[in-house]
Amino acid sequence: MRAVSDVRGWGVARRVVSSVGLALGLLQASAPACAVPSFDEVRQDWRASDWILLDRRGEPLQRLRADMQAQRGDWVTLAEVSPAFRQALIASEDKRFYEHSGVDWRGVAAAAWGNLWHSRTRGASTLTMQLAGLLDDDLRPSTRNRSVTQKIGQAATAVWLEQRWRKDQILEAYLNLVPFRGELVGISAVSQTLFGKLPIGLDAREAALAVALLRAPNAAASRVSQRACGILRDMGQATDCNGLDGYAQLVFSRPANVMTTRDAVNLAPHFARRVFSASRPPAGTRITSTLDANLQRVAVTTLQQTLRELGTPGRSRNVQDGAIVVIDNASGDILAWVGSSGALSSAAQVDGVTSLRQAGSTLKPFLYAQAIAEQRLTAASLLDDSPIDLPTGGGLYIPQNYDRHFKGWVSARTALGSSLNVPAVRTLVMVTPRRFARTLVALGLPLTQSGDYYGYSLALGSADVTLLSLTNAYRALANGGAASGVKERTSETVRTRGDNAKGTARAEGYTAVFSPQVSFIVSDMLADRQARTRTLGLDSPLSTRYWTAVKTGTSKDMRDNWAVGYSRRYTVGIWVGNADGAPMWDVSGVSGAAPIWHRVMDYLHRQTASLPPAPPPGLEHVAVQYAEHVEPTREEWFLPGTSQSTIALSSLATKAPGGPLWRIAGPADGTIVALDPDIPPANQRLWFQVAAAWPKGAAWRLDGKPLVGRARTGWLPWPGRHTLELVDAAGVVRDSIRFEVRGATLTDGKRMRNASR
Known part of the structure; x- marks a missing residue:
């Protein structure tokens, strides 16, 4: 028994010496603390673990994870933390935080006394001492227990901090730097990830659970809830312990790497990946993009709403994906970029804006533009919409119209407006696939083969294009035939990008593909609702209350449908289909993509007018009369030297007498x-x-x-x-x-x- 007593006495003496040594050491440990940064330096050096994409006005659009070692949100000021959380933190970690000067001497004495009698105590570490360990890696314990040297260093640094930092700065820095659970660092990350809300919205129960993690970050939910209940009692809110264990189980079963609050916006994931993947900036980087957050929200909502309407019970059309891009005509700024339908899609990670898809009839405006530019046609020229067999290397090519009917003789204006296939193929025979393919490449479309590879089917959009390149090509028509790249960022490091045949970036500046006169004529044809009546009637989603020029397209087997068009200020491109290439059921460009195009255009012009463009110099405006009443008399635009006032069908008759019926x-x-x-x-x-x-x-x-x-x-x-x-x-x-x-x-x-x- 005497031996045991001697051992116990030696242990008591050692613990007393340790406590006294801690107090004495504080007087000699000021030198290391001098390297501790100021509050402003700590805040300025803070980096969130994400890249943050901002819209053109600085509003957050998208966060993308950049640092995989830890998950940190933005710096949170003390005013942005709920009073309940601050109360829970003080009650649990440092009851005399506002009374001591870095070291809680009453706590030190209580800890020393407890050590003498082997009783369990909270410990003497204050929030300021813990912050010292967060600021200096040498003072941060590598294990659960700190060494005597680390304790002394933390205490000395805490005294130094209290002399130079305000209490609110100490508390604010601590809340942002302290690790909570797993990879979650700081109040912003833990609040958004575990509770789906910003720190200002945490209630007492949520605050207690979060604070309970500080002592045991990776403890089981039952243990965390038990400790949180003790914190609630210290706060005088013991009634909140009811059902706390079940709530804790629910909270900690959520994914630990997903932020779910408004602050963790998810408006432009595909666009953000495109922007950040190009430069791979450090975590915490904020890049101001050309996007408009309000327009982006409208575009996302409109796409999802339209797809839901197409998929309602009893009328499912087997369509779940879509994409939208909006470009400012003058600057080339991308104002909206919706890569997928999000939760409605089974392949939401696929970016429909940059995916290659068959263009369908959306290439026809460029074909007629080239034919007019080469003076092979005018907008008033008659084309024969009747069956045609074209011999090719693989056999006969026999184009059909969308509705499987033929209209006979029609003007080029009607053929384009009503999207008739056979007249387009006849036009391509005049232009030749090889020259037309070169024009498409000049517009920035990513054709990877020569025109001979596509053959006459190129007139009907057999080539693969991206929504971005196609929309930007239509923007060239809106800009008088001048093609240029698009802009994604508003910062000084703005890059211009466009999809050309080799997929490389287009040079800055404009390339004249068509003349302003040709572009005006084709735009006038695309804006003519009367020209669409043969196929679409007068009332369709392509008709707007303001001036617009628009074209739809549907690829083979209804796998893709498009609506691309422009006003005086904006160009809007829509794609609807399935990311896996599955065909839709009875969905055309008019029923699928066009309603989305119309709604987005309406939003853009809710307060902005779009008047018809003024004709460029040199055009001739002539009244045209058709013999045999093939089409109504009207005024038509012509390039200089190509105008006709009367167009007679007999001039197009076959070699035998009797007219074109006998052919x-x-x-x-x-x-x-x-x-x-x-x-x-x-x-x-x-x-x-x-x-x-x-x-x-x-x-x-x-x-x-x-x-x-x-x-x-x-x-x-x-x-x-x-x-x-x-x-x-x-x-x-x-x-x-x-x-x-x-x-x-x-x-x-x-x-x-x-x-x-």
Whole structure:
């Protein structure tokens, strides 16, 4: 027993010496504390763990995680922390914070006394001493317990801080620097991540749970709630302990790396990744972009609302994705960038603004612009909208209109406004795919192949483009045919970017692709609601109460639909589809993308007028009259030297008398038909058809022999060279074409001949 008593006495003596040594050491430890920074330096050096994207007025748009070692929010002032949290912190960590001068001597004495009798005490570490450890890595304990040297250093630094910092500065710095749980550092991160609110909104129960983490950051939820209940009792709010354990379980089951408050805005994730990935600035960097936060919110809401309408029960259209981009015509500033439909999408990380998609009919305005510029057409020129077979290296190319109907002779204005496919293909035959492809590349569209690769289907948008490049190409029309890059940032490090054929950045400045006169004519055609009536009628989402020029497009199998158009000040591009390329169900550019385009345009012009542009010098404005009432009389715009006051259909008639009704529309003259011996002959019919309605008294004649049939007649091919004639009731040949059939054996030929009888 005496030996035990001696050991106990030695332990008591050692603990007393330790406590006394701590007090004496404070007088000798001022030198290391002199390196502690000022409050202003600490605040200025603070860096959030995120990149922050700001809109053009400085409003936060998006936060992106940059520092993966810790999660820190923005610096929070003491006034931005709820009184409940401050009360919980003082009650738990430093009851005499506002009374001591860095070291709580009463606490030191209580700790020393407790050490003498092996009783459990709170400890003597004040908030100021803890802050000293946060400011100086040498004073920060590597384990749960601090060494005597660290205790002395913390105490000395605390005294130094209290002499130079105000109490509110000490508390504010502590709240921002202290780690709470896992990677969460500072009151901003823990408040937003665990409770989904800003620090000013924390109530007593939430504050107690957060403060309880300071002693045991990674403890189980039950242990944290037990300690939080003790803090609530110290605050005089013991009733808040009811149900606290279950609430703690819910709080700590949330993802620990997601901020969910308004401060953690999520308006432009795709745009932010694009901007920050280019330069990879340090964490905490704030970049002012060209985006408009209010417009961005409207665009996001409009896209999601329209897709929900398309997906309502009973009328689902199998569409879940979309994208929007808005560009200021004059400056090239990107004002809105919505890369996906967010929660509605199964591939929300895919950026629909920069994804390659088939352009559909949205390339037609550039085709007609080139044809007008080359003086191959005018807006008043007549084009034949009737069946056409174009021989290609892979066989016949037979374009069809969207509604599967043909309109006969129409003007170029009507053909573009009503988005007729066959006239567009006929126009491309004049322009040639190779030259048209070069024009598209000059506009910044990312074509990776030559025009010959796409062939005549390029007129109908077979090339892949991005929404950004397509919208910016339309902006070139709005700017008088001058193409230029877009701007993403308003800071001094602004870069201009555009998607060209090689995917590299476009040079600053403008490139004249079309003349202002040509651009004006095409814009006038796109703005003409009368020209759209053949396909869309007068009342469609493309009609606005102010001046706009717009075009829709739908790709093959309804996989993509577009609406791209411009006013005097803005160009707006919309894409709707599915990120995985799945086809939509009965969704066209008019029903899918156009309503979104219209709503965004309405918001942009709620207080901004958009008057028709003034015609540039040199254009001729001439009244045009169509013979045979093909189209109504109207005034039309012409390039100098190309105007016509009367356009007669007879000038476009075929070589035989009788007008264009007596014309063979298919197959084309000189067609070579290759038969496949592996396909049953009965399934390889060749179709003969006229350009319009079946003329009265007309008849077919093949190789000099009558052929039974009318406007569209199927014939089982016979190998050899053939002559097809369209004759009238008197037997006079009105039109004829020659074609050749190859590839069938004699046996096949006999079967074909028998089958054709």
